[in-house]
Amino acid sequence: METTQITSLQTLNNFLSERDNNENVFFISDIPEVCKEYPCVLGIDEAGRGPVLGPMVYGTAFCPINESTLLVDLECADSKALTEEKRDNIFEKLCNASNKIGWAVEVIAPNTICNSMLSRSKYSLNQVSMDAAIGLIRAAVNCGVKIEHVYVDTVGPPEKYQAYLKSIFPKLKIKVAKKADSTYPIVSAASICAKVTRDHALQVWKFQEGLELSHKEFGSGYPGDPLTKKFLVDNCDPVFGFPQLVRFSWSTASKALENTAYHVEWEDVDEETTPPANTTSITSFFQMTNNKSTTKTEHSFFTQRGLSRKVEL
Structure with missing residues (x-):
């Protein structure tokens, strides 16, 4: 405070x-x-x-x-x-x-x-x-x-x-x-x-995603506002979803994602199968390595959304 x-x-x-x-x-x-x-x-x-x-x-x-x-x-x-x-x-x-x-x-x-x-x-x-x-x-x-x-x-x-x-x-x-x-x-x-x-x-909202939009272009933010609906359709990345202005937990956002985002199917993992030694962990693609050390930091995609790793994979 x-x-x-x-x-x-x-x-x-x-x-x-x-x-x-x-x-x-x-x-x-x-x-x-x-x-x-x-x-x-x-x-x-x-x-x-x-x-x-x-x-x-x-x-x-x-x-x-x-x-x-x-x-x-x-x-x-x-x-x-x-x-x-x-x-x-x-x-x-x-x-x-x-x-x-x-x-x-x-x-x-x-x-x-x-x-x-x-x-x-x-x-x-x-x-x-x-x-x-x-x-x-x-x-x-x-x-x-x-x-x-x-x-x-x-x-x-x-x-x-x-x-x-x-x-x-x-x-x-x-x-x-x-x-x-x-x-x-x-x-x-x-x-x-x-x-x-x-x-x-x-x-005065600043889009960290690089968008240059006036507040008048995304409307009141209420689900029934035509400008808001248009904003959701026009500004949905098929991989990463919406800008951080959007409350992605709202059903309005979820429905817009269904029509825009890529569909992903997850395969069941066989716990008894040991992955090959040269397998690259998927989490490595979301980390950045400091050139001067081997210390890894979370990618900005996660830190900007207040997400942190709780379990090592």
Whole structure:
């Protein structure tokens, strides 16, 4: 976690453009002194849970309870009901009110989402979401925010999620609800921080695969978007699959792969058969050797996707 001074959309863009798309990014604003002195309300919401492209972003906002009317004055509302221009405008206002309002976000990379959902030990998107929310609350507490009330937009059954959070933060008053982003202004503020961050993360996205595409060319990232569908068809390598912008664990991506990727049939291995002495291991094709030593390092294809070898073949 890092504390950063995001004072405008421009500084947000600059910050995001310097980060690695393959890694999660967690940052929190400077903490207003009033948030350390007076009881605060804190809200949590996400943006980008459903798209097949790009990161999912979890956001939080917090302010003193006696300053809650400020959120209404700033026109905080459910980010999905606002235009992009309106969201950006409100985000600028939130930044300008940094003496009374603080916020934080976690940008969860597509790699993280896919590797979690496809891991051998089941780790669902709901659990990824809950862990992000817990991390945001802990970050605020560790930074000295005097939290009293917490409002969270639900993931799954609200009662079950609320009980789970209460077991972790027994001293806090926690309310988990459906459509909390349109009910509680502090959750609306969190929703705007998350949505604006995701939008601008896509705008400054750098393709490590060498593609030179504007965010306008791959659309919103939602499976039903024609531009997104076209992007998936046009940018699928028959061997290596999709660019890292794509959540390859989504069924939309899997279906696109079926029509584009090479079909591979794996032969059964006879465990009693010893391979010839001159047989080259397939793993050697995915390693690079340093000219000055015999030390082998993982190929960038694996390191960029957060993959590591667990068993020697």
